[in-house]
Amino acid sequence: KLKAVVIGASGLIGQGLVRVLENNQYEIAGTYMARSLPGLTRLDLGDFSAVQEYLHHLKPQLIFLTAALTNVDYCEEHPDETFRINIEGTRRVVEEASRLGSKLVFYSTDYIFDGKNGPYDEEIQASPVSIYGRSKFEAERVIQEVLEDYLILRTTVVYGWDRRSKNFAMQVYQKLQSGVPLQVPEDQVGNPTLVDYLAEASVRLVQQHTCGIVNVVGKDLIPRSEFSRALARVFGLDPQMIVPVPTASLKQRAQRPLQGGLKTEKLGRLLGTEAMSLDEALKRLRRQWRGDAQITYAKAERSGESARIAKEIFDRVKEYYNLVHKEKKFVPFKTPISYAGRVFNEQEMISLVDSALDFWLTLGPYGDLFERKMRGFFGARDFLLVNSGSSASLLAVSSLMAHDLEGHLEKGDEIITPAVTFPSTLAPIVQNGLIPVLVDAEVGTYNINPYLIEKAISPRTRAIVVPHTLGNPCDMDVICDVARRHHLFLIEDACDALGSTFRGKLVGSFGDMGTLSFFPAHHITMGEGGGVIINSARF
Incomplete structure (x- = not known):
């Protein structure tokens, strides 16, 4: 097996490369800087000795260099850091590749051009107008001066589902899904490039022993605003929420190449086929999105004999409901009153049987519809349907420890929660190696006493988890104020309180996240089921 190193394997391009290299039976090692993934080694391109030591130890035949500072406006404000990472960091990789005899694959950009006469082929002289563009062009020059066996791949507007x-x-998806209009430049033109295609083309070019500079981009050259609307349609969102604006109105720190983009004739000759069209790329993106969301099934319409039989079954189900389950007339002092129980009618029984006839046993069209409706009900950024309220609480607390979350929790950190609570509120804290700090409850509401929370805060306190007990809303004015002043994450356990409000606002929508249960004793019955209300963009 050939040994390949992917520097920046936790990024969008890096992850795409790892998938393709694995499929092609390469032996792979990878690095990350800020965003860790299992099996990767942390490597700072600015730590030149660490770069040399890492590559010297592995001695790979192939080095894919995807890591760089790529936030264009950040680069404009931090030129020294940008040049140190993007130019000098590249130089150290180049020097070690030269010593080892490794082939280097480097990812560059159309930002090395001024955007006045695009699209550009591989022979046009660079003319960058930003610090970022300059840094990538200078890195290209370093590679060409030192190495003979190199491949510089220029690309642009790289996207994918992650x-x-x-x-x-993902920016378009997250903004529009949360109901927020998105301003997008109407005068920036480029080639949207699906990351899967970029990775596949990269490996094919390496396998063909290609050297030099090659543009690897999508076939279609379109304005950014038009691309945004196409993405909105793919995700089933409203394209009218895309607001086309001139780039100048966005007042971005760094100048953008407007009439940019790259030509693909050389790529077509090398691969023997045209670059991937936008239509084909968006079909692949949609499949990835639906697969990730487990929306892999579209309900088939019944016709003919199957429709007749289904109607007959549904009519019989309705009869059965009326005979067995329909609510009986209430007789004072005789009819038992349950404190909780299943709440359903004939329509729910029909929907259940309908799913059974299709034999769709996992999350399907009904689950997808439910998530959309709950997202709209809470005005949340997202809503995730899970198998129980306990799982919802576990997911919410566990996500506080995600390494790509800025300021994430570590084992041994403290979470404040009430002394009077359910095991499903407390257990996820303990399960994640966190320390629950118990605060007494109020008599009457049996919620956490909000005026005792601040006294329980220590230097290790990182979050508050509060259940709204038996449907009684906690005092969210006080709790949100404490969380805000002390920079604490806030999770609401609203399993008992779907529909309860505090000052006219639904509980579950105040914190970073909220959790719900759909166990029979709660407000909506799924038999088993739960949900995570995601209010903060960080999650």
Whole structure:
């Protein structure tokens, strides 16, 4: 097996490369800087001795260099850091590749051009107008001066489905899904490039022993605003929420190449096929999105004999409901009153049987519809349907420890929660190696006493988890104020309180996240089921 190192393997391009290299039976090692993933080694391109030591130890035949500072406006404000990482960091990789005899694959950009006469082929002289563009062009020059066996791949507007990524497609998805209009430049033109295609083309070019500079981008050259609307349609969102604006109105720190983009004739000759079209790329993106959301089933319409039989079954189900389950007339002092129980009618029984006839046993069209409706009900950024309220609480607390979350919790950190609570509120704290700090409850509401919370805060306190007990809303004025002043994460356990409000606002929508249960004793019955209300963009 050939040994390949992917520097920046936790990024969008890096992850795409790892998938393709694994499929092609390469032996792979990878690095990350800020966003860790299992099996990767932390490597700072600015730590030149660490770069040399890492590559010398592994002695790879192939080095893919995807890591760089890529936030264009940040680069404009931090030129020294940008040049140190993007130019000098590249130089150290180049020097070690030269010593080892490794082939280097380097990812560059159309930002090395001024954007006045695009699209550009591989022979056009660079003319960058930003610090970022300059840094990538200078890195290209370093590679060409030192190495003979290199491949510089220029690309642009790279996108893909990755909930942890901030690529343009995910920005469109997250903004529009939360109901927020998005201003997008109407005068920036480029080639949207699906990351899967970029990774596949990269490996094919390496396998063909290609050297030099090659543009690897999507076939279609379109304005950013038009691309945004296409993405909105793919995700089933409203394209009218895309607001086209001139780039100048955005007042971005760094100048953008407007009439940019890259030509793909050389790529087509090398691969023997045209670059991937936007239509094909968006079909692949949609499949990835639906697969990640487990929305892999579209309900088939019944016709003919199957429709007749289904109607007959549904009519019989309705009869059965009326005979067995329909609520009986209430007789004072005789009819038992349950403190909780299943609440359903004939329509729910029909929907259940309908799913059974299709034999769709996991999350399908009904679950997808439910998530959308709950997201709208709470005005949340997202809503995630899970198998129980306990799982919802576990997911919410566990997400506080995600390594790509800025300021994430570590084992041994403290979470404040009430002494009077359910095991499903307390257990996730303990399960994650966190320390529950118990605060007494109020008599009457049996919620946490909000005026005791601040006294329980220590230097290790990082979050508050509060249940709204038996439907009684906690005093969210006080609790939110404490969380805000002390920079604490806030999770609401609203399993008992779906529909309860505090000062006219639904509980579950105040904190970073909220949790719900759909166990029979709660407000909506699924038999088993739960949900996570996601209010903060960080999650």
